[in-house]
Amino acid sequence: MNMQKISDNDLxxxxxxxxxxxxxxxxxxxxxxxxxxxxxxVKNRSLAEDIFxxxxxxxxxxxxSGNYNEEGKFVGWAVRxxxxxxxxxxxxxNKDVTITDSQGNDLFSYLVVAETQNKEDxxxxxxxxxxxxQLVLNLPEEQKQVVIxxxxxxxxxxxxxxxxxxxxxxxxxxxxxxxANIRKQLSESQVHLG
Amino acid sequence: MTKNYTxxxxxxxxxxxxxxxxxxxxxxxLLRNSSLQEQYNFMVQEISCLNTLSESPSDSSVELVLAYAxxxxxxxxxxxxxxx
Numbered sequence: 031m032n033m034q035k036i037s038d039n040d041l042x043x044x045x046x047x048x049x050x051x052x053x054x055x056x057x058x059x060x061x062x063x064x065x066x067x068x069x070x071x072v073k074n075r076s077l078a079e080d081i082f083x084x085x086x087x088x089x090x091x092x093x094x095s096g097n098y099n100e101e102g103k104f105v106g107w108a109v110r111x112x113x114x115x116x117x118x119x120x121x122x123x124n125k126d127v128t129i130t131d132s133q134g135n136d137l138f139s140y141l142v143v144a145e146t147q148n149k150e151d152x153x154x155x156x157x158x159x160x161x162x163x164q165l166v167l168n169l170p171e172e173q174k175q176v177v178i179x180x181x182x183x184x185x186x187x188x189x190x191x192x193x194x195x196x197x198x199x200x201x202x203x204x205x206x207x208x209x210a211n212i213r214k215q216l217s218e219s220q221v222h223l224g
Numbered sequence: 225m226t227k228n229y230t231x232x233x234x235x236x237x238x239x240x241x242x243x244x245x246x247x248x249x250x251x252x253x254l255l256r257n258s259s260l261q262e263q264y265n266f267m268v269q270e271i272s273c274l275n276t277l278s279e280s281p282s283d284s285s286v287e288l289v290l291a292y293a294x295x296x297x298x299x300x301x302x303x304x305x306x307x308x
Contacts, residue, residue, distance in 0.1 A: 065281040082281045086289040159276045202232040209270040
């Protein structure tokens with residue numbers, strides 16, 4: 031069976047019938063979106079790894095228990111599970127997770143890429159990516175939330191509005207402010223888009 | 225009469241959330257209104273920079289999750305996880 035051609039909803043149904051290859055395909059498809067969403071919330075790679083694992087344990091339990099009744103997008107629901115676990119965790123430790131210097135991982139990935147491509151271009155690209163990452167991490171919480179839910183969790187603005195208890199126009203406004211913030215700060219740092 | 229499109233409409237258009245009639249109308253409007261087109265291109269550039277951000281979990285995290293799924297299926301009970 032070619033899993034790559036099967037829809038998310040059908041993969042969920044297959045997994046509920048104990049087909050683990052279906053879960054593997056769901057993870058392959060969405061691990062970056064889900065992990066990026068978690069990472070942008072906790073700002074710490076090691077913690078994001080823990081929450082990623084815990085989120086999938088909860089996802090597996092929910093799917094197997096037959097309590098999954100999402101008619102919509104699997105990834106939107108999965109990010110919501112991850113987001114709720116993240117919030118629970120942050121409440122539990124009762125403090126903000128500080129931005130840690132993740133030089134180990136990032137430097138490694140940079141060095142690996144730099145070996146195969148033009149070093150100067152890769153340095154610029156790497157610096158730009160780090161800068162954008164930092165800008166997104168530092169967005170006001172409500173703007174960051176909308177960006178994560180729309181761009182990585184693939185929720186519609188209507189779904190975001192319902193989930194965050196605001197109007198659709200407010201959700202749209204927050205997204206626009208977030209984009210304008212990012213552009214303004216990139217422009218101040220003389221990084222050009224496009 | 226042509227609708228005056230707002231930045232919110234452009235965002236909804238980009239993410240495919242406008243209804244079909246408005247989508248068609250806005251697509252035509254973008255072709256003939258250079259100022260609106262410029263505004264849209266500007267916004268697309270802003271959103272595109274988000275695409276440069278993509279974090280991936282470690283392979284060991286994924287393996288742990290899959291191991292959990294298999295063990296959970298076989299035993300019908302939860303197993304403890306240790307982080308790598």
